[in-house]
Amino acid sequence: MxxxxxxxxxxxxxxxxxxxxxxxxxxxxxxxxxxxxxxxxxxxxxxxxxxxxxxxxxxxxxxxxxxxxxxxxxxxLDSVGQDMEAFDEALDRRIWSLADTRLQWHKRMGKTRREAPKEIQSRLSDLFNKGQVQDHEISEINNAMSDDDELANDSVPLSLEAIEEFQMTTAITEELDQNVPSQQGRVQRVEEATSQLKSLKY
Incomplete structure (x- = not known):
């Protein structure tokens, strides 16, 4: 149809x-x-x-x-319009509505699958680069310090910005783990409902 x-x-x-x-x-x-x-x-x-x-x-x-x-x-129709079977306009509109809903969910999931990995990759790459810079800074500090005991006991903390970036990336990953199965379940329910409505119609 x-x-x-x-x-x-x-x-x-x-x-x-x-x-x-x-x-x-x-x-x-x-x-x-x-x-x-x-x-x-x-x-x-x-x-x-x-x-x-x-x-x-x-x-x-x-x-x-x-x-x-x-x-x-x-x-x-034939000449007198007698070859018509019962037709449910409301059911027909409902079927099209479910089909549109399923299409929108497929588009949304496809967009998430395309864009989310790139966003995560970008954030992780940025975090990795910042980590390398900090490692270099730590290395320079260690080389400048002559006391072995101080080198063993001192630590250079990560910057607040790096911590926030890591927390944000972790939150995005957890959200994807939760949302993708939920969206797949909704799409499956829409497809089942569409199939049931079509079987009622035909």
Missing amino acids: EREELPRVSVGSVADWQRVQNNYSARALNAIHAAIDADDLAEDRDAILAHFTHFMDSTFSMAQGNLRVNGHHFET
Whole structure:
């Protein structure tokens, strides 16, 4: 089942469509008669009405190409519209809504899988580079210090910025571990619900 790019006009039955045609034709015909009388065109009445009838037939014929009757394309109906089975518009909309939800979850998971590793890699790389700088600084301090006991006992703490970067990276990793299984579970439930609704429909 494919979604139409441009939705059709929906009516409940062929009788509803015929009623629309009759009402529109009656009002248009009254307007034509009023115009004929107002412009004193009584001698041309028959020709005008013939042209009007042809115009209305052409208009309704073109409109049928954009019409759905009880969920079926008008052109697929037989001459009296008797080949229609029951169609649940609400169920159809629900199925499309679930399909859209599933698509959005797939897109969101795909985006997370593409972007999160790069973000983590960038943060870890930055943290590693800062660690190397700090290691170099520690090495220089150690080389400058002559007392072996002081070298053994002294330690240079990590900077507050480096600690915050490490904590943030750890938090992102934990969030991914928690969210990805949850998103996969939601997608699976949406797919199961869609399958159940389709089995009810068909």
